[in-house]
Amino acid sequence: MARILLVDDERDVVTLIKFMLEKDGHMVIAAYDGAEALAKAGVEPRDETAVPPELVILDVMMPVMDGYAVYQRLREDARTKEVPVVVLTAKGGSPAIADPAASYLEKPFDPKALRELVATLLEKRS
Numbered sequence: 705m706a707r708i709l710l711v712d713d714e715r716d717v718v719t720l721i722k723f724m725l726e727k728d729g730h731m732v733i734a735a736y737d738g739a740e741a742l743a744k745a746g747v748e749p750r751d752e753t754a755v756p757p758e759l760v761i762l763d764v765m766m767p768v769m770d771g772y773a774v775y776q777r778l779r780e781d782a783r784t785k786e787v788p789v790v791v792l793t794a795k796g797g798s799p800a801i802a803d804p805a806a807s808y809l810e811k812p813f814d815p816k817a818l819r820e821l822v823a824t825l826l827e828k829r830s
Contacts, residue, residue: 705826709735710733710734710760712736712792713736713765713767717792728822736766738771739769757787758826759825761792761818761822762789763791764792765793771791775803779803788825789801790807794811
């Protein structure tokens, strides 16, 4: 179905989300920090042969490069600027990234809610 880039430094979270989304038929590419995510998306370092994701699930608080910086770089790149992003945040209250184009789920999240959000965002892209 869709190629999804999943970015989170918590391996248990990655394992759970990857299992759920692969069960739904998606291809999930895992990255455990922001720099790894940008490399896998072909953004930094630039890789024209990399296939960009159709959706990104992005944690905010990570080592090496946080979700804020990753989000900014994805929006600056022509190949990923329109890719929907689901921001996972442990910071309650206001959205972690001030962009109405981003979707948000607060940790801990409901797996069913994540699956439904992913399906909705991918439908809008079709």
